[in-house]
Amino acid sequence: MVSSLYTSSSLRIGGLASGIDTDSIIKELMKAQRIPLDRLNQDRQILLWQQEDYRAIYDSLRSFRDKVFNMKLQATYLAKKASSSNEAAVTATANPTATPGTYTVTVNKLATGVSKVSQIKLNDETKDGTILTLAEQFGITGTISFALEGSKGKKGTDYFNFDTTKDTIYDVVKKINDADLGITASYDSNLNRFILATTSTGTTAIIKVTEDSSYFLSGDKDLKDPTQKNGNNYLKLLLKGDGTADTGQDAEFNLSIGDATVQNYTSPTNTPTVAGITLTLKQGGGTSATITVSNDTDAVFNAIKDFVNAYNELIDKINKKLTEPRYRDYLPLTDEQREQLSDEQEKKWEEKARSGLLRGDSLLESVVSRMRATMSAIVPGLAAGCDALADVGITTLSYEERGKLYIDEAKLKDALQKDPDGVMNLFTKSAEKYAEKGIAMRLYDDVNSAMDLISDRAGTSSSYSTADNSAIGRQIAAVNERISIMEERLQQLEDRYWRQFTAMEQAIQQMNAQSAWLAMQLGMGQGR
Template sequence: MAVTGATTRYTGLASGLDTDDIIKKLMTANRAPLTKLKQQKQMLEWRRDEFRSFNMKFFDFKSAANDMKRQSTFLAKTVSSSNDKLVTATGTADAVVGQHKIKIDRLAESASIRTGELDAIQGRRTTLESLGIEPANAGEKIKISIGGEKGSAEIELDATATIGELVAAISNQSPATGVKATYDESLNRLFLSSSGSGNQSAITLSDNLKSLFTETTFQTFEAGSKTLKDTDKLEVNGEFNLKVDGKELKFNVTTETTVAQLVKRINENTEGGVGTGVSAILDSAGKLSLVRDNGDTLDLSGTDSTLLTNLGLNTRTSVSGVTGTDAKVQYNGITQYYNSNNFQIAGINFVAKQQSTEEVTIGVAKDVDTVFEKIKGFVDKYNELIATVNSKLDEKRYRDYAPLTDEQREEMKEEEIKKWEEKAKSGMLRSDPLLNGALVSMRNGLSNAVTGLGEGALKALGELGISSTLVQGTTISGTYQDKGKLFIDEDKLKQAISDNPDQIYALFTRDDGDKKTTEGDGILTRITETIDGVYAKIRDKAGLANMNEDDYAMGKELKTMNKRLTALQTRMKDLETRYYKQFTTLETYLNKMNSQSAWLTQQFSS
């Protein structure tokens, strides 16, 4: 006897029948429609998953096609430098083929300053008060302002703040100012540096912090509002005089002396092999500045009173900070200024490494091999895609191999299950019209000529040596059995790349803007539009992993099947309950009959 829920089941106690086995066999026959529906659902899910897998393959190929659309894919250049120690270069698609000359007159430098050796006995734990930086009034905080190329910030510190806390406070404001601080205990010096370089980089400080920087810090700029050029002539005969640390330096000038020549003489001037500590800078804005390393003022004079005016040095301007220096280069004889040592000229990316008087030759040539490999890589991806699609369209369907039931799985080994399901899943997309249509559209897009490219322009892949049939001498590659696979005549393609890279770029990437037809669109434009259409159709049919079942066709079918399965499962449960009730009734009657028979037998025997 067995009790299930509110139902008491008598399983063969009176009749001797194996009730459970009988009902199991009865239910097996009745469950046939349910089993068939489960198998149909499984096959629909397999088919849906196959479609989704192909949608990912189409999407990946579209991404590869979009990557190919870059101008640099078809117009790649190789660039060489005659002296990589001075300057290196790489080319963009816009780089002009030929030989170019460049000379690095000056490297770009960041704004940076440092203190002299500090009286910091406790290193980072030394208080600012002991260094002479105190609050304006007793009981207040120390207030410091700091600025850079990004902006300025106000910093407040406790009166007992240390060097370490000052460094942290300045560096914490770096995103707002562009200025970072470090302290080196071995050198016992504080360093400030800007994140950028060139004239745009700067460091400005309030007076209380400026007082720390007494050794190599705040230069005095001698600059008026005059804008100069390297080639400007001084237009006077006489001397330009600088008085530095009590020493007077004299520079002879004439009406033919240029600004560039005077700047060079000042920067190269030494006394006893030691530099003067004065630098001359003509920045990208054409402003001339004289910088004194230790912050002392400079005395300027000229034998001709108009000289300082002509140089724009007749007005003294003291500043509370420092700026960086622009890189100065000569490219094909033209002087240029850049705020970084990484810069671009005429489609060439340069990295200036060292200042020199040497003129470096930069060679630019078409990169045929790189362009060839990119086109070949795209063709290989296309061949791989259509081979995969064709294999599914031709895959054999084994109709005798239905999805396994739970009972069948229990009776089979894991390897047997794997082999069975491989055949059960085979041919899910055999001769599928959607995939077949996608192949036809892609083949047409690749083989049809592109209109609107002009007289004499390359108009089809075949003209590049790319086609579904390749004849080389007595060897023929490509037949109908290859089902659209593309072959490449490497010599012909490389020659086309060398001769007409711009035409190849147009052939692949042209977009005529007309969405009704693809005749005027380039190869890649056609391919991406075709795949967009196929992707949308598969999405509408098989959906995406995160889509609701009501949003795609197969999802609606699965939802309908799930409702039918639920209804059938309910019917099977009710039927099984009814069978058990019937057998329980039988057992009850038999039990009563056995009791009556036993009573009668007892009566006769007595």
């Protein structure tokens, strides 16, 4: 009889004998029992949100650290700029190592590679929309083979074989390109011309035909002379067939600095770097340009300005978390509560429930305090008037702004013009002791320390470890374990309720059966 009333936790039927809504009664009983479990789930959700907030700040610190790292480098403050008097001939960019001054560049030759194009139109490539085979296009029979040597590739030389009855000119193109010899092949179907070119320039860029028994690529006479004795030279490329290479050409130029001139500089490319200046050579034949190199104070100013803006964004983000209002009456929603709200109501509730989870957080307060102290610190050992950020126009205003920095642009530009080395040392001074380091050097240490503290507290989203050993991670694991134990206990309790109600139903059913039997017996007795 029990099996007809209660089979398992997945199939429960109650109230058949008593008429009682057993399911509703047990749900109400369990609702009260689940209150501690709901609270545990809410606690876990709050921990997860806190962890997300910490990790978001960690990611912001990591991005900011990259900017601080650049501010540690002297190269940031040694930026140079270059201008050309004849940009049609030469343009230039200056590296931090370039010496300010005036340079004259005379370009004798430009660097070139090797480029060979079919000298005349080849046979039509297609016939009735079908790509022709090599045999159809060139009237060749059998197999053709050749070997090419280029300026790169593991083998240096590669051998190519083609079945003229199956392969097409596009197979030739593909195999040459796949060989990775520093040589590219292409076929222009509109012009019916084959093109072979090196991928680089200079005398090391070569195309050498080492074998070509069919004279598919090369020949030893003028291709326009149909009487040449060494073959048809089917592609009409004017490539040498005697085992010597067609080579590119190095760039050649003169560079004058003051009264000194260095003749015949050579470069395999048209972008050589000389004396910290990267030139782009555009015209040869003796064309000249005057290159002027000077300190790029605008670039340094912009780098400092970007750094200050990034610092303000970071400080503002942390301060907002520290001062965000906390709505303690708004706890994370339970599944039952979520079902009773619209999507918009749920969103607004969650915004308040998440708000203020890091309000007044001591760890973040210490991070902000340390960075603010660094930005207002004096760097010992530097000349007075350039040993603090305030000296170069970078200051805070109201205390209520919690460390936000402002730049007096005119004062900063004036400092960069008058004492660029002093500004550089203010940021980049190196020392063994933290208190003697430059501003950027200290701040880099501050950011690393802050990242370590947050990682210990909440872990990082970029961690490759599957185990979260952070403080919050361990708390979440402990809550998960408690949730698991409580869910198991509640399941057992619910099963017990069902067993009890099922026993009651069984008893009532038995009583109903006995009553029916007695009624039947009494009825039968009265009938006699």
